[in-house]
Amino acid sequence: MHNTRLLRLPLAVFLFALFLLIPVQLMVENPMLLLERFLPGAGWFEIVLIALYGAIVAYKMQDPSKVQTWRRYTWLAFSVLFFSQLILGLFGFERFLMTGKLHLPIPMMILAGPIYRGHLSVMSILFVSTLVLSGPAWCSHLCYFGAVDSISSVGKTRRTPIRNKWALKSTVLLLVIAGAIVLRWMKVPVITATLLAIGFGVVGLGLILLVSRREGRMVHCTAYCPIGTIVNLTRFVNPFRLTIDQNSCTECMVCTTTCKYDALNRKDIAARKPGITCTLCGDCLSSCHAGSIHYRFPGLSSQRARYLYLFITISLHAATMALARM
């Protein structure tokens, strides 16, 4: 690819990250950018740093063969940054927290928290906005917890589908909703609700460390986490899609072992589209010798659709890197 063309996407990400973060620096009274909290004016330096980070990630991820590695490590970096700030906050350094008030860092709380409390949280609003803008990218680039499942599932992926995945997912989702309604209705004290949520998180962590690791795929995210299930069910509000070419696909099944989200099984290949748990992560693209896996967006070629998806997703990833904390 010509050098100037290679720079278009990174430049677009750089500018869009600036566009997203500058209003935060200018308009929000209580500084949200971390460096600004320590040194007035340093928020500007952080904005440029974060925008540059986004540009470098975009530059690297233009190459489909680099997506899997770069996505895994940038996602992990995001998670490490998020949890380090949380730990510092727990040790009394309140400037590392969003509001100075602690919340449980379990994705399930994005759903259960507002039902139990009776009002939306900042995290719930952020979640819905990213769902509209980038579809399922929340579960491949933006969630602080999923990165742990992603790292745990490194290694050889099993080819057979996860058994009873939908029965398990829907049961957990319904139980979480019903549980939050009952806790609210019975006016169960916050401490009890918190202990139940911690128990839910511990079971999830157990799945990550024991099952995802053994299976080589993200069992926690694809079969347990209720937020993942909501993402799966609502991802179609966003027009980005992934398709498999009807004619060029040879049904060799090589791509099935690259998908950590259990979305490329035999029946998905036969249907020429990934399963509903696909997060559009892009890991599988370079594994296909026939170049049969493509991003789609109405009115755009597959390459432009992919660039547009990378543009939105990496910009959001960079911005949330600067802003996401409890």
Ligand code: SF4
């Ligand atoms: S499935 Fe849950 S834990 Fe996994 S990435 Fe999505 S929201 Fe995060």
Ligand code: SF4
């Ligand atoms: S089908 Fe491809 S893009 Fe979708 S989740 Fe699996 S590896 Fe990622």
Ligand code: SF4
């Ligand atoms: S690797 Fe390509 S050709 Fe082989 S099954 Fe997957 S999409 Fe089809």
